[in-house]
Amino acid sequence: MPHLTPTAVVDGTFSLRPWRADDADALVRRINDPEIAAYLDLVPHPYAPSDAHDWFALTAEGWRSGSNATFGIHVDTFEGVVGGIGVRFLSDLDDGCAEIGYWVAAEARGRGVATSATRAAARWAFGAVPELARIQLRADVENAASNRVAEKAGFTREGVLRAQRYNARLGRRSDFVMWSLLREEL
Numbered sequence: 001m002p003h004l005t006p007t008a009v010v011d012g013t014f015s016l017r018p019w020r021a022d023d024a025d026a027l028v029r030r031i032n033d034p035e036i037a038a039y040l041d042l043v044p045h046p047y048a049p050s051d052a053h054d055w056f057a058l059t060a061e062g063w064r065s066g067s068n069a070t071f072g073i074h075v076d077t078f079e080g081v082v083g084g085i086g087v088r089f090l091s092d093l094d095d096g097c098a099e100i101g102y103w104v105a106a107e108a109r110g111r112g113v114a115t116s117a118t119r120a121a122a123r124w125a126f127g128a129v130p131e132l133a134r135i136q137l138r139a140d141v142e143n144a145a146s147n148r149v150a151e152k153a154g155f156t157r158e159g160v161l162r163a164q165r166y167n168a169r170l171g172r173r174s175d176f177v178m179w180s181l182l183r184e185e186l
Helices: 021-031 034-039 050-064 113-128 144-152
Strands: 010-011 012-017 070-077 081-089 095-103 134-140 156-167 174-184
Touching: 010 113, 012 113, 012 134, 021 050, 021 081, 050 070, 050 081, 070 113, 081 113, 113 134, 113 144, 134 144, 134 156, 144 156, 144 174
Parallel strands: 095 134
Antiparallel strands: 010 012, 012 070, 070 081, 081 095, 134 174, 156 174
């Protein structure tokens, strides 16, 4: 696992920064969205302040262990965190690979926030981990917005992982589009 130092990433009018306790109110308010809950079925719903604090402890451990780097997304025109993005560094057979995932609150969607955050997190990951060669991204085939973000952020569509896992909230096995970005493509 890489050595990771929690750091903020600032890019124009938005920033990515490691989660902090003072993000809890905005996180709880914005992640309790049915659309987020449908596609992020491993995130508790309804999401409570105790879930936020458990998440902050988990993300701090990810930074310490070098397995994950997670950020709250902040935009100058909004008060508090408007989304989250994380990079999970894969190990063993996937050495040199990572996976990125994100969510954005309803009021911040359609403004390029997820695309900008995804590009910034990818740049950060490639800069922070010299041996990182590939970042992949999976999006439910029915989540058109997430698939658009991947494409606009410069990821290449590789194919579909059919019936990749069961999503209890949607009541079906989900097909995921697999996207990737190589270091030299950034």
